Each structure stands twice: as structure tokens, then as C-alpha cells.
Amino acid sequence: MEDDRLTILCTVEVLREEEEDSGIAEDMQKLLFLSSESKSTRPACMLPDVTFVVEQAEIQAHRLVLAMRSPVFAAELLGDMREGTTRHIMVDDMSASTFRAMLRFIYTDKLNIKRKASDVALRSQRGCKEKRAARRRVDMAxxxxxxxxxxxxxxxxxxxxxxxxxxxxxxxVTPxxxxxxxxxxxxxxxxSCIDYLASDDDLYANVKAMxxxxxxxxxCWSFTADVMDKVAKRKLAANDSSLGANTSRRRPEKKSVSTYNISEVxxxxxxxxxxNFDSMRRSYSVKQTIFSDIFQIGGYDWKLKVSVKEKTISVFAKLxxxxxTAGLRAALFMRMDDPGGKLRPIVRRFKPIFSRKATTWGYSNFMGAEGTKSPYQYLAHDGSLTIRCNFLVSAISSCIKDTTLAPPPNIMCHLEKLLVSExxxxxxxxxxxxEIHAHSLIIAIRSPALYMVVVAANKEEDIVPINDxxxxxxxxxxxxxxxDExxxxxxxxxxxxxxxxTTAGDMLAAACRFKLDRMKDKCETLxxxxxxxxNASSMLKLARHHHCxxxxxYCLKFE
Structure with missing residues (x-):
């Protein structure tokens, strides 16, 4: 007790998983480089089984991966179309470099044409070399x-x-x-292009002078006439709503309402x-993960991650x-209301400290599977679901109402769907x-030790008995x-x-047996x-046995 103040110091030790990139993209990318290796050094199931001829270049790929990622490829390569029965497919409406970049995205979810710092600078201050590089990136995009x-x-x-x-x-803007x-x-x-052209008469004149x-x-006079008509309508709308007074030469960014407050919180x-949340019923047994747009609250950028599987919804906020180094103290209140007002709202409260190593906090069971309620009982009449998050942070607060769905599921979600669908x-x-069905290609690239078990089994029936x-x-x-989860x-x-x-020991034993180091690390955290x-004593014995x-x-802290 000092100066009529009572201070209570509480130290909480938590074993938590540090965020890291998934190993799936790295493993899948290896498949792209197999064409340069000797066929005798790789499993037969990993051999490319389709070749695309693009600008006289032969580009090899795997039907399973393409079909998993693209419904169009699925129809072409696994359906009744002619491409499904041939190993060589002609592509005459795309450059080889574009096709390779698309394949890299399909295999890894990555796109290597990000904007460089020079693109952010004023266009007038860029040199010819930087302008040409920026134009090449735009052309590729x-x-x-x-x-x-x-x-x-x-x-x-x-x-x-x-x-x-x-x-x-x-x-x-024109291309x-x-x-x-x-x-x-x-x-x-x-x-956005029309907004840019309508933002300044001199700028639009410069574009038309090119x-x-x-x-x-x-x-193509009809195209330019259509552009002129849209620009004119945009200017008229801007004038009618008194928004044209202080227009910017750059395309306006997504707006938010910010309130400056001198208080600390x-x-x-x-x-x-x-x-269309209701459409997730079609993949009810597969976990669906959706990310929000990036938004700003308290002067910080945030993003929400919502995962849905059966009756369970998880919601996490990522800073x-x-x-x-000091971290950011915040209080979060997550809420989901019944638009019809019949059900009680679901509310979760917590007060985390966001740090460089702990940037994501939330609830893995925002709506638990053990309850009788279903997320589909909280849908609006148009089939949408709204989750409201209130933040208490320091600095500037913002209020944005999001109506944009972030990029669709990533490669991990597609792989999970592939596993479930068989x-x-x-x-x-x-x-x-x-019986449990799987794909030898995925097993070979992700777990070579398990693939060796498959190879050693009866090759004629493709059945692998697991007895232990x-x-x-x-x-x-x-x-x-x-x-990877x-x-x-x-x-x-x-x-x-x-x-x-018992199950914890079996999981660690499986990870060690099949040399799945990432799985072993995740088991430790889990x-x-x-x-x-x-159970600390038993868990400690287990950790020592498997060298965790x-x-x-962490277990020693309980003794």
C-alpha cells in the first residue's frame, strides 16, 4: 500500500504458439521444380501428369493440384472434356510468363509482383527505369x-x-x-479508374492526350465514348453531393470515420x-476461414479472422x-445478435496485451459446438452474418462498417476439402x-516417411493396413x-x-514415427x-520421452 493505492502484481505464464508461415506452400512449391530433376530420384506419384504448351514452351503440372484449385481446370482435366484424355494441352491466349506466374499462385498462394517502394513515391519524381518496372508489374497484373x-x-x-x-x-489507367x-x-x-479520371480535369486531359x-x-470509339459518359456522370454526382471541392489526384482510399480523443483510452x-453465409452449409464438414478487410482503430491496423465448422465459430483479432517493445493493451468485446430478436446475443469479452510475438487473440469457440444454438439461427434475411467487435485502445479510434468479403479460402482450405471429398x-x-482415403501425391510431398509405408504395401490393391x-x-x-493444423x-x-x-502420447508418437517435425511442435503447443x-507430472514424463x-x-513450472 502506497499513496492510498493497492497494487496487485499477477504474472501469468502461457505456452502459446508463435505465429509462423505454413509449411504447405513451401512443400507444394517443390512440385513446381520437379521437371528439372531426374525421374529416378522422385516418387512416381509426384511426376507431372499434364503438359501445357504455351508459346512453344512446355510447362508441366499436376492434374490433381490444378483441379483442386480451379473449377475450370477440374472440368477440363478430370471431366469428359477432350483435355481430360490428353497429356499435352495447347494454350494460345496467354504468354508463358503469365501462365508460369499463375501456376506459382495455384501451388503456393503467392504472387510475386508486389508494389515496390518506388511506386508509392510521386510519379513525377520517378526515373524512366522505375516507370518501366512499374508498367511491367501493371501489365503482369x-x-x-x-x-x-x-x-x-x-x-x-x-x-x-x-x-x-x-x-x-x-x-x-487506360490499359x-x-x-x-x-x-x-x-x-x-x-x-476506381473512373473516380481517378473524374478527380481532376487537367489529369483527364493528360490521359486523353496520350x-x-x-x-x-x-x-474503338465506343469504348472511349463509354468512358467519357461514366466520367461525366461521376463528376455530376460529385458536384451534386458537394464532394468535388477538395478532390485528390490519386484514387481515394476507402474512407473511415475517425475520432480524435485526448484521453488515453x-x-x-x-x-x-x-x-451468403448460408452457402457454407454445402461444406458443413470442412472448416471455412474468412478474413475481414484491413481496418484501423486506435491508430493501428487490424484484421479479423472468422473460422466456421459445423456449429462452431472461432473469431480472432490480429494486430x-x-x-x-511495450506491446498494446486493449479490451475487446465481440458480439453476434439475432436479427429477429428472439435469441439472446452471443457476447465474448477479453483484455489481451498484443505484442510482437502475440499479435492474434480471440476465441476458438466463439460459438461452441456443445450448445443447441447454430450460427445459422443468427442470419439476416439476406443470408448474411454480422459479427460486431468493440475495441478499447489508445490513440485514434475508427468506426468502419465492412461490406467487403476478403480473399477466398487459401490452399489449406482447398486441401482440406480435397481430403473430405476424397x-x-x-x-x-x-x-x-x-477405410480412410487419401492422395499419394499430397502424402509424398508432405510426409515422405508415410509415403514409404504406402510404397511398401500391396501395390496392386492400393490398400495400406495400419495395425498399430x-x-x-x-x-x-x-x-x-x-x-498444417x-x-x-x-x-x-x-x-x-x-x-x-493417452491420446497426447499417441499423437507425439505418430509425429515422431513419420518424422513430422512441424506436427510435433504444434503438439507441444496444443x-x-x-x-x-x-497432470503436469504425467505430461512431463511424456515430454521427456519424446524430447519435447x-x-x-512448461511442465516444470507446475512443480
């Missing part, structure tokens, strides 16, 4: 936008859309408008609306801005007359191989019909969440 539209790669389309939206200038003109999926990008635009006026609200499976694991492992443990391991330990134990400690004074250093050190 435009080509990939067309490719994404053709093969129905929605996430790639949104990534290209973002790059192009951030790169709009005098040089790029961008030419590509997006008439494409329903690119209406927002087209609107040779590229003049050639279009002669060769201020409030901010973010609403994440997920359109994108560096919180510094489409294209070519290997069967047998557990006491129970519980089916629930093997399914959890297979789920990790496909997704593990189900909750209690769920695995319940499915296996064993206790938590099991650490179940450590208590009652982090788990061992």
Missing part, C-alpha cells in the same frame, strides 16, 4: 487478372485487383480500363458482415501494426475394416498433413475413446493448453 477470370481463381483476381487499384496513374471493361467481376476496379488513348478513339467499432484419392488406409495406431489419431495426423486434443481423445494423456497441476523441450520446460 492485368494479364493475371484475365487468367484468373478465365480459370475462376477468385483469390488471384482479388490480389490483382488490389495491385491495380493501388497503381492507378496516368500511364496505367486497366480496357481490360476490366465489361467484366462484371471487375466493376469496383473500373469504378497516344494510346488517341489510338483507342480511332479504333478510446473506443472503436468494427462490423464484419459475411454475405497488423508493430506494437513496439475426389481423386488413390490410396486407402485400412483400420479394423474401416488408432484411427482417430491417424485421421488427426492426416488432417495435419493436408492443412491439428484438431483440439480433447476432440481427438473423444473420437479415440481414450483419455487425454498439449501445453491441457497442462494442469493434476518446450513442453518439458
Amino acid at each position: 492485368l494479364d493475371l487478372l484475365v487468367a484468373a477470370d478465365r480459370y475462376d481463381l477468385e483469390k488471384l483476381r482479388l490480389m490483382c485487383d488490389k495491385i491495380l487499384s493501388e497503381s492507378i496513374d496516368v500511364d496505367s 486497366t480500363l480496357m481490360v476490366v471493361h465489361g467484366r462484371l467481376s471487375c466493376r469496383q476496379l473500373e469504378a 497516344e494510346e488513348y488517341k489510338e483507342l478513339e480511332e479504333s 478510446v473506443r472503436g467499432t468494427y462490423e464484419m458482415r459475411i454475405p 497488423l501494426t508493430d506494437p513496439g 475426389k481423386g484419392s488413390d490410396v486407402t488406409f485400412l483400420f479394423e475394416k474401416r 495406431m488408432k484411427a482417430a489419431v491417424f485421421k488427426a495426423m492426416l488432417h495435419f498433413i493436408y492443412t 491439428l484438431p483440439p486434443l480433447e476432440d481427438i481423445a473423444l473420437a479415440a475413446g481414450d483419455g487425454v494423456m 498439449f501445453g493448453q491441457s497442462v494442469s497441476k493434476q 523441450v518446450k513442453l518439458k520446460d
Whole structure:
């Protein structure tokens, strides 16, 4: 007690998983380089089984991966179309460099044409070399936008859309408008280009004075007439709403309402609306993960992550801005209301400290599967679901109402769907007359040790008997191989019909047996969440047996 103040110091030690990139993209990328290796050094299932001829270049790929990522490729390569029966497919409407970049995205979810720092600087201050480099990136993004539209790669389309939206200038606005003109999926990008042209009369005059635009006026007058009409309407709308007084030469960014407050703690609200949430019923057994747009509260950038599987919803808030060495103290209130007012709202409260090593906090069971309520009972009349998050942070608070769905599921979600659907499976694991189907290609690239077990089994029937492992443990391991994620330990134990400690030992044994180091690391973190004074001794023995250093050190704190 000092100065009439009582101070209570509470130290909480938590074993938590530090954020890291998934190993799936790295493993899948290895498949892209197999064509340069000797065939005798790789498993037969990893051999490319389709070749695309693009600009006389032969580009090899794997039908299973392409079909998993693109419904168009699935119809072409696994359906009744002619491409499904031939190993060589001609592609005559795309450059080889664009096709390779698209393949890299399909295999890794990565796009290597990000904006450089020079693109952010004033265009007038850039040198010729930087301008040419920026134009090449815009051209590649435009080509990939067309490719994404053709093969129905929605996430790639949104990534290209973002790059192009951030790169709009005098040089790029005309070619961008030419590509997006008439494409329903690119209406927002087209609107951004029109906003840019309508923002300044001198700027629009400079664009029309360019040779590229003049050639279009002669060769495609209907296009330029349509652009002029839209620009005129945009100016009229701006004048009517008194928004044209202080227009910017750059495309206006997404607006938010900010309130400056001199107090140390201020409030901010973010609403994440997920359109067509009801459509997730079609993939009810597969975890769906959706990310919000980036938004700003308290002067910091944030993003929400919502995952849905069966009746369970998890909601996490991720801090994108560096919180510094001291971290950022915040209070979060997450709420989901019944639009009809019949059900009680679901509210979760917590007060985390965001740091460089702990940037993500939330609830894995925002709506738990054990309850009688379903997330589908909280849908609006249009099938959407809204989750409201209130923040208490320091600095500036913002209130943004989100209506935009972030990029679609990533490669891990597609792999999980592939595992659940069993489409294209070519290997069967047998557990006491129970069959589990999988794909030898995925197993070979993700777990070579397990693939050796497959190879050693009966090759004629493609059936692999597993006699010394519980089916629930093997399914959890297979789920990790496909997704880089593990189900909750209690769920695995319940499915296996064993206790938590027994299941924990079986999971670690499986990870060690099949040399899955990342799975072993995740097991340590997962099991650490179940450590208590009652089981610390048993868990410590388990950690020592399997050489789990982090788990061992954490268990020692309970002695």
C-alpha cells in the first residue's frame, strides 16, 4: 500500500504458439521444380501428369493440384472434356510468363509482383527505369487478372485487383480500363479508374492526350465514348453531393470515420458482415476461414479472422501494426445478435496485451459446438452474418462498417476439402475394416516417411493396413498433413475413446514415427493448453520421452 493505492502484481505464464508461415506452400512449391530433376530420384506419384504448351514452351503440372484449385481446370482435366484424355494441352491466349506466374499462385498462394517502394513515391519524381518496372508489374497484373477470370481463381483476381487499384496513374489507367471493361467481376476496379479520371480535369486531359488513348478513339470509339459518359456522370454526382471541392489526384482510399480523443483510452467499432453465409452449409464438414478487410482503430491496423465448422465459430483479432517493445493493451468485446430478436446475443469479452510475438487473440469457440444454438439461427434475411467487435485502445479510434468479403479460402482450405471429398484419392488406409482415403501425391510431398509405408504395401490393391495406431489419431495426423493444423486434443481423445494423456502420447508418437517435425511442435503447443497441476507430472514424463523441450520446460513450472 502506497499513496492510498493497492497494487496487485499477477504474472501469468502461457505456452502459446508463435505465429509462423505454413509449411504447405513451401512443400507444394517443390512440385513446381520437379521437371528439372531426374525421374529416378522422385516418387512416381509426384511426376507431372499434364503438359501445357504455351508459346512453344512446355510447362508441366499436376492434374490433381490444378483441379483442386480451379473449377475450370477440374472440368477440363478430370471431366469428359477432350483435355481430360490428353497429356499435352495447347494454350494460345496467354504468354508463358503469365501462365508460369499463375501456376506459382495455384501451388503456393503467392504472387510475386508486389508494389515496390518506388511506386508509392510521386510519379513525377520517378526515373524512366522505375516507370518501366512499374508498367511491367501493371501489365503482369492485368494479364493475371484475365487468367484468373478465365480459370475462376477468385483469390488471384482479388490480389490483382488490389495491385491495380493501388497503381492507378496516368500511364496505367487506360490499359486497366480496357481490360476490366465489361467484366462484371471487375466493376469496383473500373469504378476506381473512373473516380481517378473524374478527380481532376487537367489529369483527364493528360490521359486523353496520350497516344494510346488517341489510338483507342480511332479504333474503338465506343469504348472511349463509354468512358467519357461514366466520367461525366461521376463528376455530376460529385458536384451534386458537394464532394468535388477538395478532390485528390490519386484514387481515394476507402474512407473511415475517425475520432480524435485526448484521453488515453478510446473506443472503436468494427462490423464484419459475411454475405451468403448460408452457402457454407454445402461444406458443413470442412472448416471455412474468412478474413475481414484491413481496418484501423486506435491508430493501428487490424484484421479479423472468422473460422466456421459445423456449429462452431472461432473469431480472432490480429494486430497488423508493430506494437513496439511495450506491446498494446486493449479490451475487446465481440458480439453476434439475432436479427429477429428472439435469441439472446452471443457476447465474448477479453483484455489481451498484443505484442510482437502475440499479435492474434480471440476465441476458438466463439460459438461452441456443445450448445443447441447454430450460427445459422443468427442470419439476416439476406443470408448474411454480422459479427460486431468493440475495441478499447489508445490513440485514434475508427468506426468502419465492412461490406467487403476478403480473399477466398487459401490452399489449406482447398486441401482440406480435397481430403473430405476424397475426389481423386488413390490410396486407402485400412483400420479394423474401416477405410480412410487419401492422395499419394499430397502424402509424398508432405510426409515422405508415410509415403514409404504406402510404397511398401500391396501395390496392386492400393490398400495400406495400419495395425498399430488408432484411427482417430491417424485421421488427426492426416488432417495435419493436408492443412498444417491439428484438431483440439480433447476432440481427438473423444473420437479415440481414450483419455487425454493417452491420446497426447499417441499423437507425439505418430509425429515422431513419420518424422513430422512441424506436427510435433504444434503438439507441444496444443498439449501445453491441457497442462494442469493434476497432470503436469504425467505430461512431463511424456515430454521427456519424446524430447519435447518446450513442453518439458512448461511442465516444470507446475512443480
